[in-house]
Amino acid sequence: MTSFPVRRKLAVLPFLLLPLGAAAACSGEGTNATTDCGVNSCTVTFDRGVDASASILGIKAELVKVEGQLVTLKIAGQTVTVPAGEGEQAEGFDVSVQSVTKDKVVVKISGGGGG
Numbered sequence: 001m002t003s004f005p006v007r008r009k010l011a012v013l014p015f016l017l018l019p020l021g022a023a024a025a026c027s028g029e030g031t032n033a034t035t036d037c038g039v040n041s042c043t044v045t046f047d048r049g050v051d052a053s054a055s056i057l058g059i060k061a062e063l064v065k066v067e068g069q070l071v072t073l074k075i076a077g078q079t080v081t082v083p084a085g086e087g088e089q090a091e092g093f094d095v096s097v098q099s100v101t102k103d104k105v106v107v108k109i110s111g112g113g114g115g
Contacts, residue, residue, distance in 0.1 A: 033063075041110030048103055056109060059091065063105055071097045071105055082107075 032052035036043045046052040046063040053062040059076040066072070072081045075090035082088045087096035098106040 041108060043098065043106060043108045046105045046107065048101075048105060057093070057111075059093070061107070061109055063107075066100060066105060069100055071100060071107070073107065075109065 032047045032050045033054040034045045035054050035056055037056060040057075042054075042056040044054045044056060044061055046054075048063070048066060051062075053060055055061075060074075061076075062074040064072040064074055064079065069084040070081055071084065072079060073090070073095060074080075075093055075095055078090045080088050080090040080095060082095055082097045084097045084100045087094055089095070093109050093111040096108045098108055100106075
């Protein structure tokens with residue numbers, strides 16, 4: 001019976017831990033935001049009318065205000081206003097507003113060039 005060399009076992013280890021790292025890269029703070037993340041993007045559902053933020057992709061995303069269909073967010077410290085159904089860039093991330101309702105704002109943040 002032949003076993004894999006230690007070097008090969010160590011090379012496989014990061015790939016086994018990758019799903020754990022991807023899950024850990026995305027979390028909501030408190031009950032004011034929920035997140036659903038993939039490898040390089042997260043969809044964040046913010047509650048309106050409260051301080052709502054989420055830690056995703058190594059950054060903090062905050063809902064600042066909503067005026068009609070214009071959503072103002074703070075992404076990694078940069079303030080950006082995005083119309084619903086459209087997208088903008090902030091700190092190397094693509095930010096798009098998926099929907100705005102009286103109770104929730106759904107935002108997709110992808111990329112990760114950082115800034």
